[in-house]
Each structure stands twice: as C-alpha cells, then as structure tokens.
Amino acid sequence: MNTMAATSAKAATAAVDRAAEVWAQLASVSDPELDESVTELGFVTCVEVDAGGGVQIGFRLPTYWCAANFAFLMADDMRIAVAGLPWVTKVTIGLGEHMYADEINRGVAAGRSFQDTFGAEASGELEDIRRTFMVKAFQRRQEALLTSLLERGLEPARLVRLSVAELAGLPDDSASRRLVERYLARRFVVRGCANGAAQTDEAAFVDSHGALFDADGLGAYLRALRRVGVNAEFNSALCRGLLAARYGEADAAAAAPQVEIKPVHFVPVGDWKSAVRLA
Structure with a gap:
C-alpha cells in the first residue's frame, strides 16, 4: 500500500472511531418525558464527522408538532454531550421536518437559551x-x-x-x-x-x-x-x-395505541399536564 493510500485508510478509520464516540455520547441523552435514550428511540438519524473535528447530527421526532420545549431540550442536550469530546470543534444539530425546526436549529447552533430563542412565545426556561x-x-x-x-x-x-x-x-x-x-x-x-x-x-x-x-x-x-x-x-x-x-x-x-393526536406547540413549564393543545 502506498503512502497516500495508507494515510487515507488511517483517516477513514479515525473518522469511524470518532463517529462511534459521538454515538456513545448521544446514547447518554434522554427524551425527558420517556426517560429513554434518543438513540434507542430512533430520534438520531445520522452522524457525520469531518477532518477538522466538526460534527453534524441528524435529528427527527415522531410528529411535525412535538412540543417545542421538549425538542429544544433534547437538541441542546445532544450538543452539550457531543461538545464534551476533547477533539470536537463544532456541533451542528439538524432537526428536520418539525414546525419549529428553523428556530431550534438556529438557537442551538448559536448557543442561545430556550427563552432567547423563542422570546415572547416561550413561557420560561426549561x-x-x-x-x-x-x-x-x-x-x-x-x-x-x-x-x-x-x-x-x-x-x-x-x-x-x-x-x-x-x-x-x-x-x-x-x-x-x-x-x-x-x-x-x-x-x-x-x-x-x-x-x-x-x-x-x-x-x-x-x-x-x-x-x-x-x-x-x-x-x-x-x-x-x-x-x-x-x-x-x-x-x-x-x-x-x-x-x-x-x-x-x-x-x-402496528404496536402503537390508536388515539387522536393534536399538536402541542409548547408544554407549559409550570403545569405540563395541562398542555394547551392547538387544533
């Protein structure tokens, strides 16, 4: 094997190893309501690691209207968990197909709080x-x-x-x-x-x-x-x-209970049980 090929193979192995480290960190992040890992739930769709230590994470949720504060909390927890790896230089979370995806992705990328991200729409921090x-x-x-x-x-x-x-x-x-x-x-x-x-x-x-x-x-x-x-x-x-x-x-x-689902834009911080459902 020539030097260039050997270097390329080594870089590919390092990328795979680093991606595995990222997946391990993500496994420690839980859906706050379900107390289950976001990886076990299937919420994380992909992990990409570049040569400079940048990490891109694909993230999805069960519905387009999952509560924004839950979605933000999970996205930010993923960012924090992965940013703790010593070689990581940047973490980008890409929440897709969600009514607040743009706001959440921008807020998490900028390191803003939930309140700063949503302003008057938010009912306090998380x-x-x-x-x-x-x-x-x-x-x-x-x-x-x-x-x-x-x-x-x-x-x-x-x-x-x-x-x-x-x-x-x-x-x-x-x-x-x-x-x-x-x-x-x-x-x-x-x-x-x-x-x-x-x-x-x-x-x-x-x-x-x-x-x-x-x-x-x-x-x-x-x-x-x-x-x-x-x-x-x-x-x-x-x-x-x-x-x-x-x-x-x-x-x-097929295993899911059959019930009528209506969108929950935000779960109120003070009383999560009385979430206002917007039809």
Missing part, C-alpha cells in the same frame, strides 16, 4: 420542566428496582433500611446491577448530592421529596409509582408507533 420529568424518571426506576428486589425475596423491612452502599453491594447478576445503576444515576434528583452522587451511608430509598418511607406503606407506595410507569409506557409506545408510521417502519407502527 429547568422546571426538566426537573419534573427527572423526578418521574427517578420514580419509574425506583419502582422497577424495588419490585425486582421484592421478587428476589428481600423483605420490605430490610429494603427500607438499606444504605446506598448496601444497595450497591446487593446485585449478583447483570440485570440487577443495571437496575441499581440506573436508579442511583437518578437518586441525586430528590436529594441534592454533590457531583450527582448519593453518599454511601445515606438511605438508599426515599420518596420524591427525599423523605424515608416505612415497610408497612411500601405496597401502596409502589402502586402509586406504577401509575407513573404505565403513563410513561403508553407515551413511549405511542411515540415509537408515530415515528414508525411517519417514516415507513410498519412493524413498529
């Missing part, structure tokens, strides 16, 4: 809505973990007394370890822990207000959490089905 859904993610992960531990035979009285260190030492298989890791990754949301990590001597299980709960009330507590999970699972199936139907993936579309 931290409140981000926290609302992070708490719900915490609740879903906690319910999955507690249910798993109970099924393994751990008594409620022991569970409510576990410390973070004791919880981390429990798993004896990969599936259980994954549940623990995912739960502890959201544990900081309900108690402000330094660097996003709970102290090892803290109680492992607290409610969404950071309060301890007792063994006698564990059953009722879990039933309440399951309602949160059922709603999120429905929304996840709906989003996957709408995405599949929109882009011609018939098998996935």
Whole structure:
C-alpha cells in the first residue's frame, strides 16, 4: 500500500472511531418525558464527522408538532454531550421536518437559551420542566428496582433500611446491577448530592421529596409509582408507533395505541399536564 493510500485508510478509520464516540455520547441523552435514550428511540438519524473535528447530527421526532420545549431540550442536550469530546470543534444539530425546526436549529447552533430563542412565545426556561420529568424518571426506576428486589425475596423491612452502599453491594447478576445503576444515576434528583452522587451511608430509598418511607406503606407506595410507569409506557409506545408510521417502519407502527393526536406547540413549564393543545 502506498503512502497516500495508507494515510487515507488511517483517516477513514479515525473518522469511524470518532463517529462511534459521538454515538456513545448521544446514547447518554434522554427524551425527558420517556426517560429513554434518543438513540434507542430512533430520534438520531445520522452522524457525520469531518477532518477538522466538526460534527453534524441528524435529528427527527415522531410528529411535525412535538412540543417545542421538549425538542429544544433534547437538541441542546445532544450538543452539550457531543461538545464534551476533547477533539470536537463544532456541533451542528439538524432537526428536520418539525414546525419549529428553523428556530431550534438556529438557537442551538448559536448557543442561545430556550427563552432567547423563542422570546415572547416561550413561557420560561426549561429547568422546571426538566426537573419534573427527572423526578418521574427517578420514580419509574425506583419502582422497577424495588419490585425486582421484592421478587428476589428481600423483605420490605430490610429494603427500607438499606444504605446506598448496601444497595450497591446487593446485585449478583447483570440485570440487577443495571437496575441499581440506573436508579442511583437518578437518586441525586430528590436529594441534592454533590457531583450527582448519593453518599454511601445515606438511605438508599426515599420518596420524591427525599423523605424515608416505612415497610408497612411500601405496597401502596409502589402502586402509586406504577401509575407513573404505565403513563410513561403508553407515551413511549405511542411515540415509537408515530415515528414508525411517519417514516415507513410498519412493524413498529402496528404496536402503537390508536388515539387522536393534536399538536402541542409548547408544554407549559409550570403545569405540563395541562398542555394547551392547538387544533
């Protein structure tokens, strides 16, 4: 192989490796409502890396009218995640086929906030809505973990007394370890822990207000959490089905619940449940 060909092959390998790094970073970004990775959901369509360290990311959503603040949040989170790679010089997010694509793409590219991007149309910044859904993610992960531990035979009285260190030492298989890791990754949301990590001597299980709960009330507590999970699972199936139907993936579309969908331009920050739907 001559020198030019060898250099070209090396550059191609480096580009593939860098693209893989970008995909890994994107996998850490979640849809705020569904608590699922944007890559697993199929929202990321392509990654391109140029020789100068520039990264272009294609991004799509299930419908043309997905809420603008959710779309902006995901796009900006992707930009931040990928910009953290040491070799990246520029990140361009290309949201396509969305009613606010131009505004979101320009705002994210310029590093502007959601409020600055949308001005009077926005109802504030995104931290409140981000926290609302992070708490719900915490609740879903906690319910999955507690249910798993109970099924393994751990008594409620022991569970409510576990410390973070004791919880981390429990798993004896990969599936259980994954549940623990995912739960502890959201544990900081309900108690402000330094660097996003709970102290090892803290109680492992607290409610969404950071309060301890007792063994006698564990059953009722879990039933309440399951309602949160059922709603999120429905929304996840709906989003996957709408995405599949929109882009011609018939098998996935068949799994979607059949409901009437109306556009949600913005999800209100103060009360996301009462989103104003514009017909």
